[in-house]
Amino acid sequence: MSGGHAMRKWTAGQIVLTAVGTIVSAVWLSPLLWALLTSLKSETEAVAVPTHWVPEDFTFQAWRAIFETGNITDWFVNSVVVSVCVTFIVVLVSALAGYGFARTEFRGKNALLGLVMAGLMVSPAVLGVPLFSTVQSMGMVDTYWGMILPQCAPAAMVYILYKFFQGIPKELEEAAFIDGAGRWRVFFTIVLPLSRPSLAAVGIFTFIASWNNFLWPYMVTNNPDLMTMPNGIATVMNSYGIQWAQLMAGGLMAGLPLIIVFVFFQRQIVAGVAHTGLAGQ
Amino acid sequence: MSTVGTALRPPAARPAATVHADSARTRLARRFQHGGWFVAPFLVLFALFVLLPIGRGLWLSFTDANISGTGERFVGLDNYREALDTPLMWESLGHSAYFTLLVVPCIVVLAFLLAMLAHHIERAKWLWRLCFFAPFLLPSTVAANLWQWLFNPGTGMINHVFGLDTPWLTDKSTAMLAVVITTLWWTVGFSFLLFLAALQNIPRHLYEAAALDGAGAWQRMVHITLPMLRTITGLVITLQVLASLQVFDQVVVMQDFGPGPEESTRTFVQYTLEEGFTSYRVGFASAISIIFFVLIATVALGRMWLLRKREEGVR
Numbered sequence: 001m002s003g004g005h006a007m008r009k010w011t012a013g014q015i016v017l018t019a020v021g022t023i024v025s026a027v028w029l030s031p032l033l034w035a036l037l038t039s040l041k042s043e044t045e046a047v048a049v050p051t052h053w054v055p056e057d058f059t060f061q062a063w064r065a066i067f068e069t070g071n072i073t074d075w076f077v078n079s080v081v082v083s084v085c086v087t088f089i090v091v092l093v094s095a096l097a098g099y100g101f102a103r104t105e106f107r108g109k110n111a112l113l114g115l116v117m118a119g120l121m122v123s124p125a126v127l128g129v130p131l132f133s134t135v136q137s138m139g140m141v142d143t144y145w146g147m148i149l150p151q152c153a154p155a156a157m158v159y160i161l162y163k164f165f166q167g168i169p170k171e172l173e174e175a176a177f178i179d180g181a182g183r184w185r186v187f188f189t190i191v192l193p194l195s196r197p198s199l200a201a202v203g204i205f206t207f208i209a210s211w212n213n214f215l216w217p218y219m220v221t222n223n224p225d226l227m228t229m230p231n232g233i234a235t236v237m238n239s240y241g242i243q244w245a246q247l248m249a250g251g252l253m254a255g256l257p258l259i260i261v262f263v264f265f266q267r268q269i270v271a272g273v274a275h276t277g278l279a280g281q
Numbered sequence: 282m283s284t285v286g287t288a289l290r291p292p293a294a295r296p297a298a299t300v301h302a303d304s305a306r307t308r309l310a311r312r313f314q315h316g317g318w319f320v321a322p323f324l325v326l327f328a329l330f331v332l333l334p335i336g337r338g339l340w341l342s343f344t345d346a347n348i349s350g351t352g353e354r355f356v357g358l359d360n361y362r363e364a365l366d367t368p369l370m371w372e373s374l375g376h377s378a379y380f381t382l383l384v385v386p387c388i389v390v391l392a393f394l395l396a397m398l399a400h401h402i403e404r405a406k407w408l409w410r411l412c413f414f415a416p417f418l419l420p421s422t423v424a425a426n427l428w429q430w431l432f433n434p435g436t437g438m439i440n441h442v443f444g445l446d447t448p449w450l451t452d453k454s455t456a457m458l459a460v461v462i463t464t465l466w467w468t469v470g471f472s473f474l475l476f477l478a479a480l481q482n483i484p485r486h487l488y489e490a491a492a493l494d495g496a497g498a499w500q501r502m503v504h505i506t507l508p509m510l511r512t513i514t515g516l517v518i519t520l521q522v523l524a525s526l527q528v529f530d531q532v533v534v535m536q537d538f539g540p541g542p543e544e545s546t547r548t549f550v551q552y553t554l555e556e557g558f559t560s561y562r563v564g565f566a567s568a569i570s571i572i573f574f575v576l577i578a579t580v581a582l583g584r585m586w587l588l589r590k591r592e593e594g595v596r
Contacts, residue, residue, distance in 0.1 A: 017401055018404060025413070049435060101316075106317040115327075132558075133341065153327040153329075230423065234422035238426075238537065248430075255420065263411065273474055
């Protein structure tokens with residue numbers, strides 16, 4: 001627990017813990033390694049019995065095949081478009097709403113806040129059929145809008161930011177008001193810059209959720225050209241009859257962008273989780 | 282007052298302002314008024330894609346609507362009566378509940394253990410975080426496909442490594458278990474991260490004080506760590522219960538979109554979608570959805586009620 005930051009000693013306890021950690025991590029990551037090695041086998045070697053870890057002949061055949069035969073590049077682009085739009089809209093809209101609920105007064109505020117909290121319990125899994133029926137009546141089935149907009153009303157994110165904004169000292173805003181700044185200016189020049197860690201956390205979690213969302217795009221798209229990565233891989237690639245090496249290559253393609261994002265942003269993610277009050281109050 | 286206003290800079294100057302600046306205060310108060318515009322964009326989306334579907338679902342649940350959603354006839358409570366009389370609904374609800382009962386305790390314990398490990402190892406902290414969180418970054422369908430193959434009886438790694446001969450996904454007794462194992466591996470990272478952040482939030486001086494008093498590692502864990510993690514544990518349990526009751530992705534992908542061996546893995550969400558999109562019974566499916574909504578709301582409100590009661594008990 002104690003000790004300086006620059007020179008940490010290898011105590012007996014640390015050696016044991018690190019060894020345990022290494023073993024657990026190796027077990028934990030082995031399925032991913034297995035997927036990677038499989039994607040480098042030929043289709044026949046992938047299903048060979050007995051199973052073996054390391055390919056006898058390394059080949060990029062499966063990786064080449066997913067780019068040549070399927071519409072995986074379309075799915076990738078669709079995923080990027082949908083996730084980026086959803087993340088942008090969610091961060092903007094929930095920051096505004098969180099601030100509105102935390103720091104302004106208007107008629108019926110508490111009733112509306114209660115209603116939004118009730119929205120925490122609604123998801124496409126809970127009310128999928130009525131949601132589809134609603135979106136259908138708006139003529140948005142098989143469109144980008146139909147995939148994007150229904151993901152953009154996350155009560156949870158509003159709640160997280162509402163809690164965060166409540167914690168910002170009111171004096172900061174009062175000072176700016178007295179100096180003659182308007183409410184919008186205060187919001188954009190004082191409140192938003194202060195909330196960067198929370199906004200980052202909300203953005204990253206929204207992006208992960210949207211990139212990985214399967215159920216809603218599955219319901220609202222029939223056209224394979226419009227599918228996102230998760231549902232293209234699950235519904236189209238499987239229907240060819242399963243080609244395991246290709247499936248693993250496609251799966252890694254779908255997972256890789258987020259793993260890269262996480263490697264770069266993990267400090268912000270952990271800090272964001274701590275900051276947003278998600279962990280412990 | 283306006284000339285004074287630019288000179289005043291709280292908090293230092295605030296007492297002076299409160300003495301003879303009533304109009305300034307009311308003006309300040311007014312600045313916080315009329316916040317409706319901030320909330321408006323969210324409310325529009327919320328009304329269209331949350332409130333409207335609830336209302337529409339409620340209406341449809343009293344009709345015999347089909348997939349086109351037009352020309353429906355009002356049938357009163359018929360759908361609800363039929364739903365409650367349908368064994369398939371209760372079975373699928375049972376499968377979702379069974380899944381939840383298996384997953385939640387395992388996730389909580391596993392996430393806690395992994396977080397303790399990652400918190401206490403002093404070197405390369407980012408590496409442990411990445412390891413345990415990485416699976417959560419995969420789309421559910423990819424995780425499901427991967428494990429579907431690991432569980433494959435002939436060519437799968439699981440049977441090979443453990444020297445088994447189990448037909449995991451095609452046997453009624455193991456099909457749901459395989460989904461549970463997949464889910465643990467795939468989702469524990471999220472709860473792990475919550476526990477890790479909570480562990481980092483525990484003030485260090487508590488441990489230092491306890492160490493001075495001669496408390497051992499075990500005593501520090503029982504008397505400091507576990508009590509300090511009470512809130513986050515409650516949150517993790519609630520989030521996991523709500524998410525697990527709504528399970529769909531992994532199960533259907535691992536069972537190739539079918540109901541599983543002897544229909545043993547059909548979950549509640551899957552049943553709803555089958556009625557709505559395969560049998561085209563939108564009215565009936567809406568009734569089941571509303572029943573499900575009430576169930577989820579009961580769990581969530583129950584938690585809030587328990588929390589409030591505990592807070593009152595503390596006081």
